[in-house]
Amino acid sequence: MVKFMLNREPKNFDGDGETPLLWVIRDFEKLTGTKFGCGIAQCGACTVHLDGVPIRSCVTPIGALEGASVTTIEGVSGEEATAVKAAWVAIDVPQCGYCQSGQIMSAIALLQSTRTPDDKDIDAAMSGNICRCATYHRIRQAIHNAATSMEG
């Protein structure tokens, strides 16, 4: 039995401790915003926050998360989350949209640690998130816009 917090609610998981957090979130908690893309931490579609840090949930076994606090796209909140989502909508970043929960979770974590990121900061924080539609041009712009909006 693993006890952990998911989007600020206490949860128990008593299945296979090897089960990646991704499948606990999706199959058992039915939170589907977090996506499966590769299963080997190469694409970032499964990015969630673990105690505030972005991680790849597809390679994180639930058995290692006793007492941890997990936040998904459905539960993420705060100034940075609001700014990032608004910036995404304002310039229509998504195309197919499948990777965008992961992109947004990475972008929020970036702004939480670096309030005014430059292009190199964005490259470093976001290069683990693949977008096959290649919306990168707008992702970069939206992160800059979100940072600017938090200044005001």
Added chain:
Amino acid sequence: MTHVLTHVTRRSFLTGAGLVLGLLVAPRMRAFAAVDGAVAGGGSNLAQLNAFVKIAPDDTVTILSKHIEFGQGPFTGLATIVAEELDADWAQMRAVHSPADDKIYANLQFGIQGTGSSSSIANSYLQFRTAGATARAMLVSAAASAWGVPTDEVFVEKGRILHMGSGREAGFGQFAAMAALITPPADVKLKDPEKFVLIGQQLPKLDTVSKTDGTAIFTIDVIPDDLLVALVARPSHFGAKIKRFDDTEARKIEGVVDVKAVPQGVAVYASNTFAALKGRNAVDVEWDLSEAEIRSSDEIAAYYRTIVTQPGLQAAESGDLQRNKSGDDLLKLERELLFPFLAHAPMEPLDAVFVPSSDGILDIYTGAQFPDMDRKTAAKVIGIDPERVRLNTQIAGGSFGRKAQFGSPYMQEAAAVFAATDRTRPVKHMWTREDDIRGGWYRPLYLHRVSGSISKAGRIIDWDHSIVGQSVMGKAGLDETSVEGAAELPYEIPNLKVTAHNTKLAVPPLWWRSVGHSHTGFTVETFVDELLEMVGADPVQGRLALLKEDQRYAAVLARAAEIASWGKPPAAGRERGVALVKSFGTYVAQIAEVSRGPSGGPVVHKVWCAVDCGVAINPNVITAQMEGGIGYGLGAILFNAITLGEGGAVVQSNFNDYRSLRINEMPDIEVAIIKSAAPPKGVGEPSVPPIGPAVANAWRRLTGARVTNLPINGLITS
């Protein structure tokens, strides 16, 4: 207007008759936590004015998109077209997928329902304008009748129905139900394009918000109660068959429910995805390779080299290639180019969810690119009446051509997996990334040989181009998709010969974003560029001098040169390359600025892109597709090859060795859209073909190294 309705009877178009399946379905009891997919056709409680337009009591207008939304923007584009003729307000517009129906929802270019060839807007433009104008006329009739005033005194503006004389005013919802009962007018007048108020505007996309807050439901997200998740252990070689398998260890895994052989491999059914993954890994399968492809990519390329100079299928021939072979004032060039197999690798691997209901209807949820073909194929495989199958197209996490397959081979596998169960429980069949990368249906491997000559004055005199590879359409004769972009050149060349050679491999072929143009555009534009360089001609001016009479080519090239400030030299250590390709009716010119990066390969700093796609329905979507197509094409030419290794097995397996472009590799992009009154054409694919040759041409001018073997970084690194 007559051609718009060619494939659709007037009555079915206007009433949506034939969409009766939805009425047969009783609501199913659902536990609290289940995640449902979107049912095709939208809410049945809405007033349906025709096959494409539904209106709710709250005034919202829902358009039924016959085309799948997987990022290229048909929900927004088709809704814009309807809203324009309906005089709706953009804020009231919504979009859903239409039901699967090859007649009512046919792609008017294909004759069946389907999305592809960048044709969603092009084939729907008049049809959806007519649908909007017809719905508007019916709303006006209903309001005029209720208010007791002549119809010609009733106007519609920004989603409000108005009578000037009396000052009466109403929303669409008030009269929608009444309007739905009115006999649709036989012919409606469409707007003068000069008076468009929504078409041509930067309208926000309809699907952005749900794709930003995590609420958008894709096929993989459909999780009904009591779901079985099924994965198939698939062969390592194309054409392999099961010899024997042992499922003893798989069945010991907690959560694994069953293991069955299906024609495509061994299916493992489990109560959750992780158990299915573990179960599949535990199945021990021995494969029969007697009919499998066991040649490597290198061996296939060597075989193609024995064919490329042979007489082949004639795709184009004009003038006399022999006559000028010995001209003294001609500079000659000959090149061989090798293009690898490419996987599409959409973010969402292939998947489908089958949900049987107690009333005998089988609901299928999947990102269908040929929905009715998928529906009929599933019915046949499962052995039930197609009328009892309802296919609900879901938004899909990309496709790039992957989900458009004649004969629906993916659906054959998914349906076989469902059919092998007792058919009482919902089943989700899904592929993993490894299945996707190793599963075939690739852009074929092609070998090109091209020779030509140019006069010192910059006139191309001869052009002899031979292409060897699989026919994507499975043809014995000439497959136009193998030579599109090569057989019809924009340049004036008096002596031209283009030849194709079809080959057969056990590796299943498929179109990949931009189809034939994905390789022909590269060969044509790098070869032209090198010929021009041989005589010292400027890449832009040299092309302009060669172009035939079609001015739209010259206009996009001149515009790209203008926004790039062509003529002003780039910064030290950088070079620029040019490419110009028309595909699917859309003209695109790109200029790429490139330097040598720390790893020795090219870094693309900026791409200037000019596009003429006819009437620009939504410049926001067009710009996004130019940006995305550039990134998709760039990733492929820099990094991507699917390689059959020694013995024929696929070498690559996931995003670690089938690299995707990442944000740090994405160039800055500037897009200019040419204002045009020509009929609208597509934008999903046409920005892909030019980026490869634009980068390769810049790279050659920077380093002297020709790119004739893709991907570029496959040669430079490792």
